[in-house]
Amino acid sequence: MTGILFAKWKTFLRKPWDFVLFTAMSILFAFIIGGSNDMNTLKIPVYADEISDNLDASLEELEGYHFSWLDDEAKLKELVENGKAELGVILRDKDFEIIVGMDSPNVSMVEYALAGIYEKRMEREKLTLAIEDFPKEEQERLSKEWDSLNDNPVFSVQSSTFRSDDAIVYDSNYHFLFGFTLFFVIYTIGYTVLPVLTEKQAGIWDRMILSPARKWEMYVANLANSFLQGYLQIIVIFLVFRYAFGLDFHGKMMETLLLILPYVFTVVALSMFLVSVVKTVQQFNGVLPIVSLSMAMIGGAYWPLEIVESEILLTLSKGNPLTYGMEIVNGVVMYGYPMEELLFPISILLCMGVVFMGMGIHLMERRHI
Amino acid sequence: MIELVDLSKRYKQTEAVKKVNLFIERGEIVGLLGPNGAGKSTLISMLASLLEPTSGDVRFQKKSVLRNPQPLRKVIGMVPQDIALYEDLTAEENLHFFGRIYRLKGKELKKKTEEVLEQIGLTEHRKDIVKRFSGGMKRRLNIGVAMLHEPELIIMDEPTVGIDPQSRNYILETVKRLxxxxxxxxxxxxxxxxxxxxxxxxxxxxxxxxxxxxxxxxEIKDIISLERALSIKADRWENEFVTKLKGNPLISRIHVEEKEITVIVPREVNMFSAIIQIAEETGQELNSVNRKDPTLEDVFLHLTGRALRD
Known part of the structure; x- marks a missing residue:
C-alpha cells in the first residue's frame, strides 16, 4: 500500500497543476466575490448640513451599515433616484431626513437607529444646559457619571439564538470562503479518484491484482491519496485566508479543519461512486461539473440556504453532502454551534460516505473493464 | 503447466469465448492468433484469473485456478495490450513501483531493476519520464515490468501493436531470448x-x-496441404475479373486487397492458364501470378474465408 501511495505522491509532485489550479480558483473566487458582495452591510450615502458637532463616530458605531459621506445633497438624491442606493440620509442639526428610493424594512431600521443617536444627542445637550451654572469640577463629575450610566445601563439586552449562546453574525467573507472551498475541493478529489478507472482500463490494476498486493490495499491507497490531496487543499486555502488576508475564523480554524474531515471523506466516496458509473474519462468530465455545480447551488455554497424559499430546493438540499459541509463550517465559525449540534450533519455525512463508497466499489468490482 | 478446459465466456447476448480447450507446456512459446475481436483478450484474462469464466475451468499444475488463483498468480507475468505504466514517472521509478508491489526490496530490487533495464535496452533512459518515450520504448518497458519478478509464465497481449518495425523486431528478439x-x-x-x-x-x-x-x-500449414495459395498482382482490378474469379468453382477461397488477390485452389489443379484466360477475357492487366508457400494467413483464409486483418 505504501508503494502505491509513494507512486501517487511522486506523480502529484510532478504534476500538481490540477491541485494548484483548483486551490487558486477557490482563493480567487472567495476573495473576489466574498470581498465585493458584502451582503450583510447596507451602504447608505449621507450628507450633513448645518451640524454643529460631528456625528461620524456615532454613525460608525452602528453595526450593519456603511455610511459614505457626500459633499453634495443633489448627488445623494441622484444616487437614490438612479437606484444606486436603497436610501440616503440628510443630517441636520436638530433633525434628519431619509430619502427613500425603495420601500423596505431597512428604512424604518435606519430611522430607528438615527432617532436613537439624535435622542442621545439631545439628552446630552439638555444635561449640558442643566449643569451650565455648576462649578467646573461638579460639571465634569456629572458628565462622567452620565457617560458611565450610558456605558453600563441598568438594563441590558443580550441577543442569542436557540442553538448558541453567541449572537448570529452572518459574514459573507466566511460564507464565500467556505462555499468555494467546499465546491472546488470536489474537483480536486474527483480528478484524483478518476485514475481508479483509467488505471483499470490501462491494465495497471490487472498487474497489481496478479501481484501479492491485496485489492483493499489498492482501493485504500488510491482513495487515501484523494482524501489527503483534498484535505491538503482545504488546509492551504484556510492558511492563506488566515495569514495572508487576516481572517481569524473567530479563533476556530483548528476546529473547522478537524470537523471538515467527514465532508472530505464523503466527497471521496461520492467521487468513487461517480467513477464507478461512468465508462470513459470524457463521461466523467461531463458528469463531475454537473454534479458539483448542482451540489454547490442546492447546498448553499453560493448563497445562504436561509434565503431559499422553494420547498423543492430545500428538500433536495437535504440529500446533498455540501449542505451538511456548509452547516458544519458555518456552524463552527459563524454561529458558534456546540458539538452536540454538529453531530447531526457529521453523522449524515458519514452515512452518505459509507453508502456512496459501498455502492461505488461494488459497481466497480462488478464491471469488467 | 496450464490447461483450459471447455472455457466459455458470455456477455449478455454475446458469447465471446466458446468452449475453448488449450494447454501450455513449461518452456514453450505458444501463439494465440486471431483477428481483432476474436476473443483473445477475454481468453487470456480468464487464463490469468482476472476474469471469471461463464463455464469451464482453468487448471494450473492440475489444480483449478478458479478455486484458488494464488499459486498461478505467483508465477505469472502479464503484458497488457495497453501501456500499463505510470506515464509521469521515470522508467526506473515504474520498475521500482511494480517491484515493490511484488515485495522486492533494497538491493534485490535494485539488482532486478538493473537487469530488466538491460534486457529491454532502456538503461540509458532509466531517468527519463515515460510520457516522453517513443511508442516502442513504452512497449519495451511494458514488457520489462512484467519480467521484474521473473515469472515462469508470461502472457503477452499484442505487445507490438502500433510500433515501428525496428522496435517490433527488438521486442520479438527479447521474447525469444527470454x-x-x-x-x-x-x-x-x-x-x-x-x-x-x-x-x-x-x-x-x-x-x-x-x-x-x-x-x-x-501441422497447421498441413491443413491446406491439399490446396495451394496463388498470389495474383496488378496495379488495379477490373470488377468483371474479380467477379469471374469469385464465381470460379475451383477457387475455394479468395481474398482481394488493393494490389494483390490471394486465391486458394486444389493442389492438383493448374489454375495459372485459367487465371490468364479470365484476365484476357475481362481486359485485366496482370503484373504477376505466383504460387505461394502456405502461410498462417492462408490457413486462416482457408478456414474462415477472411484475412486475419479484416
Whole structure:
C-alpha cells in the first residue's frame, strides 16, 4: 500500500497543476466575490448640513451599515433616484431626513437607529444646559457619571439564538470562503479518484491484482491519496485566508479543519461512486461539473440556504453532502454551534460516505473493464 | 503447466469465448492468433484469473485456478495490450513501483531493476519520464515490468501493436531470448501472423470465440496441404475479373486487397492458364501470378474465408 501511495505522491509532485489550479480558483473566487458582495452591510450615502458637532463616530458605531459621506445633497438624491442606493440620509442639526428610493424594512431600521443617536444627542445637550451654572469640577463629575450610566445601563439586552449562546453574525467573507472551498475541493478529489478507472482500463490494476498486493490495499491507497490531496487543499486555502488576508475564523480554524474531515471523506466516496458509473474519462468530465455545480447551488455554497424559499430546493438540499459541509463550517465559525449540534450533519455525512463508497466499489468490482 | 478446459465466456447476448480447450507446456512459446475481436483478450484474462469464466475451468499444475488463483498468480507475468505504466514517472521509478508491489526490496530490487533495464535496452533512459518515450520504448518497458519478478509464465497481449518495425523486431528478439535463456514460458497473442510464425512452437487460432485450429506451425500449414495459395498482382482490378474469379468453382477461397488477390485452389489443379484466360477475357492487366508457400494467413483464409486483418 505504501508503494502505491509513494507512486501517487511522486506523480502529484510532478504534476500538481490540477491541485494548484483548483486551490487558486477557490482563493480567487472567495476573495473576489466574498470581498465585493458584502451582503450583510447596507451602504447608505449621507450628507450633513448645518451640524454643529460631528456625528461620524456615532454613525460608525452602528453595526450593519456603511455610511459614505457626500459633499453634495443633489448627488445623494441622484444616487437614490438612479437606484444606486436603497436610501440616503440628510443630517441636520436638530433633525434628519431619509430619502427613500425603495420601500423596505431597512428604512424604518435606519430611522430607528438615527432617532436613537439624535435622542442621545439631545439628552446630552439638555444635561449640558442643566449643569451650565455648576462649578467646573461638579460639571465634569456629572458628565462622567452620565457617560458611565450610558456605558453600563441598568438594563441590558443580550441577543442569542436557540442553538448558541453567541449572537448570529452572518459574514459573507466566511460564507464565500467556505462555499468555494467546499465546491472546488470536489474537483480536486474527483480528478484524483478518476485514475481508479483509467488505471483499470490501462491494465495497471490487472498487474497489481496478479501481484501479492491485496485489492483493499489498492482501493485504500488510491482513495487515501484523494482524501489527503483534498484535505491538503482545504488546509492551504484556510492558511492563506488566515495569514495572508487576516481572517481569524473567530479563533476556530483548528476546529473547522478537524470537523471538515467527514465532508472530505464523503466527497471521496461520492467521487468513487461517480467513477464507478461512468465508462470513459470524457463521461466523467461531463458528469463531475454537473454534479458539483448542482451540489454547490442546492447546498448553499453560493448563497445562504436561509434565503431559499422553494420547498423543492430545500428538500433536495437535504440529500446533498455540501449542505451538511456548509452547516458544519458555518456552524463552527459563524454561529458558534456546540458539538452536540454538529453531530447531526457529521453523522449524515458519514452515512452518505459509507453508502456512496459501498455502492461505488461494488459497481466497480462488478464491471469488467 | 496450464490447461483450459471447455472455457466459455458470455456477455449478455454475446458469447465471446466458446468452449475453448488449450494447454501450455513449461518452456514453450505458444501463439494465440486471431483477428481483432476474436476473443483473445477475454481468453487470456480468464487464463490469468482476472476474469471469471461463464463455464469451464482453468487448471494450473492440475489444480483449478478458479478455486484458488494464488499459486498461478505467483508465477505469472502479464503484458497488457495497453501501456500499463505510470506515464509521469521515470522508467526506473515504474520498475521500482511494480517491484515493490511484488515485495522486492533494497538491493534485490535494485539488482532486478538493473537487469530488466538491460534486457529491454532502456538503461540509458532509466531517468527519463515515460510520457516522453517513443511508442516502442513504452512497449519495451511494458514488457520489462512484467519480467521484474521473473515469472515462469508470461502472457503477452499484442505487445507490438502500433510500433515501428525496428522496435517490433527488438521486442520479438527479447521474447525469444527470454525463452531461450531464462526458460520462460510465453503465451503470445497477436493478429500479426508473421510474429507468431517467428516466435511460436505451437499455435492456436481463434475466430469469433471459437478455436478453429491448433498445432505446430507445420501441422497447421498441413491443413491446406491439399490446396495451394496463388498470389495474383496488378496495379488495379477490373470488377468483371474479380467477379469471374469469385464465381470460379475451383477457387475455394479468395481474398482481394488493393494490389494483390490471394486465391486458394486444389493442389492438383493448374489454375495459372485459367487465371490468364479470365484476365484476357475481362481486359485485366496482370503484373504477376505466383504460387505461394502456405502461410498462417492462408490457413486462416482457408478456414474462415477472411484475412486475419479484416
Amino acid at each position: 525463452n531461450e535463456e531464462k526458460k520462460m514460458t510465453v503465451l503470445y497473442t497477436s493478429h500479426y501472423m508473421e510474429e507468431v510464425e517467428f516466435l511460436c512452437d505451437r499455435i492456436y487460432i481463434l475466430d469469433k470465440g471459437n478455436l478453429i485450429a491448433s498445432g505446430t506451425k507445420d
